[in-house]
Amino acid sequence: MEGIPSEAKARIGREVVHVYDVTDKDIRRFAQAIDDPNPLYYDEEYAKKTIYKGIIAPPLFCHAFTFADVPAGSLREDGLPKELDVPLPVNRAIGGSSSFEVGTELRPGDKLTVKSKVLDIYTKSGKTGLLYFVVVETTFTNQNGDIAAREVATYIQR
Amino acid sequence: MVTTENLWDKIDVGYEVPTLVKKPTYMQLFMFSAITWNRHLIHYNTDFAKKDGLPDVATHRALIGNFMAQMLSDWLGYAGKIKKLEWSVRATAVPGNTLHCKAKVVGKRLEADGKVGDCEINVLNQKGDLIAPGKGVVLFY
Numbered sequence: 001m002e003g004i005p006s007e008a009k010a011r012i013g014r015e016v017v018h019v020y021d022v023t024d025k026d027i028r029r030f031a032q033a034i035d036d037p038n039p040l041y042y043d044e045e046y047a048k049k050t051i052y053k054g055i056i057a058p059p060l061f062c063h064a065f066t067f068a069d070v071p072a073g074s075l076r077e078d079g080l081p082k083e084l085d086v087p088l089p090v091n092r093a094i095g096g097s098s099s100f101e102v103g104t105e106l107r108p109g110d111k112l113t114v115k116s117k118v119l120d121i122y123t124k125s126g127k128t129g130l131l132y133f134v135v136v137e138t139t140f141t142n143q144n145g146d147i148a149a150r151e152v153a154t155y156i157q158r
Numbered sequence: 159m160v161t162t163e164n165l166w167d168k169i170d171v172g173y174e175v176p177t178l179v180k181k182p183t184y185m186q187l188f189m190f191s192a193i194t195w196n197r198h199l200i201h202y203n204t205d206f207a208k209k210d211g212l213p214d215v216a217t218h219r220a221l222i223g224n225f226m227a228q229m230l231s232d233w234l235g236y237a238g239k240i241k242k243l244e245w246s247v248r249a250t251a252v253p254g255n256t257l258h259c260k261a262k263v264v265g266k267r268l269e270a271d272g273k274v275g276d277c278e279i280n281v282l283n284q285k286g287d288l289i290a291p292g293k294g295v296v297l298f299y
Contacts, residue, residue, distance in 0.1 A: 026193075033189040034224040035180065038231070051236050051299075059227045059240045063220045067195050078206065079197035092210055093200065096219045097246030102239070153219070 003123050003130055007087045015117040016083070018068050024108040027057045030064050056105040062140040062149040065114050083116050084155050088132050096155045103140075103147040111143040119152065132157045165237040166266070166273045166298040175261035175277065178229035182217045184253045190221045214252035222247060222257075222290045226279050229259040230294050238275075238298040245279065245292030256284040261294060273298040 024044075031041035036058055039046040047055045067081040076085055080093070106112065120135040134155045140148040184202075191201045199206040200216050207215045223245050230240050251257055258281070265276035279292035 029189075030193050033186065033193040034221065034228065035186060036224075036228045036231075038228075058224065059231060060220070060224050060243070063194050063224070066220070069195055072197065075197060078210075079199045081196055081198060093198070095247040097244070098219060098223055099242070099244045100223060101242045 011118045018114045020112045022110040090157045098153045100151045113141045115139045173263040175233045178259040180225045180257045217251040241297045242295040251289045258282045
């Protein structure tokens with residue numbers, strides 16, 4: 001953990017929980033934002049005739065709930081999502097990676113519990129200096145306790 | 159009834175999934191920022207993005223993952239679903255780029271929960287530069 005400030009290390013493992021209602025509007029707007037015209041996400045009459053028996057959300061829909069709806073005033077000046085706002089001596093975000101497990105389908109009317117925490121922070125030497133890796137785990141659970149998704153995302157800053 | 163088909167029997171290792179072409183725009187990046195409540199300026203403020211060393215506003219890591227997911231879902235239809243998707247962003251994709259989302263089946267195996275396929279994924283821009291490699295695990299019904 002060379003070069004990682006103690007305030008940053010203190011963020012590791014601290015879990016933040018938010019609960020949201022999933023609506024047909026959320027699903028529709030998410031599908032429009034990713035530009036996916038699949039009627040399964042928009043058309044209840046069509047979706048009823050499929051194996052899903054109704055509208056479901058796209059596979060990575062939980063991305064709509066990864067970042068908490070905190071007021072803008074509580075964000076850094078560059079608007080970096082709170083979940084990634086770990087006090088590091090660098091602040092330029094570059095690239096990143098993700099491992100996203102898809103669980104049970106989400107539908108309008110579901111209640112989603114989102115739990116987020118920093119799993120790890122580590123550094124590597126890059127061409128232009130030290131690179132900082134922030135690993136964030138987010139789990140999404142529906143009202144029945146079924147996992148809808150689990151994502152481990154690694155954000156790189158320099 | 160929208161029917162399912164048995165894709166498992168039809169595909170072999172080496173099968174190439176139909177390519178999905180995506181053309182991110184400023185409006186799409188804005189919409190994705192809005193729906194994900196991601197207020198990071200690098201996704202919708204060109205001046206800020208350039209000051210940050212990027213060629214223009216950056217297509218979100220998560221949006222690129224969704225492009226991969228759409229490609230796999232379009233192929234699977236009602237014959238299966240995505241179990242897991244892994245990807246990493248190697249280069250910045252910006253509005254005006256044409257992204258080619260490609261995948262190839264690299265493995266078929268039987269697991270406790272059923273018939274599983276492994277896919278190797280690549281998202282390339284119009285010049286053929288690798289934007290994001292990935293791996294997909296799909297479950298066939």
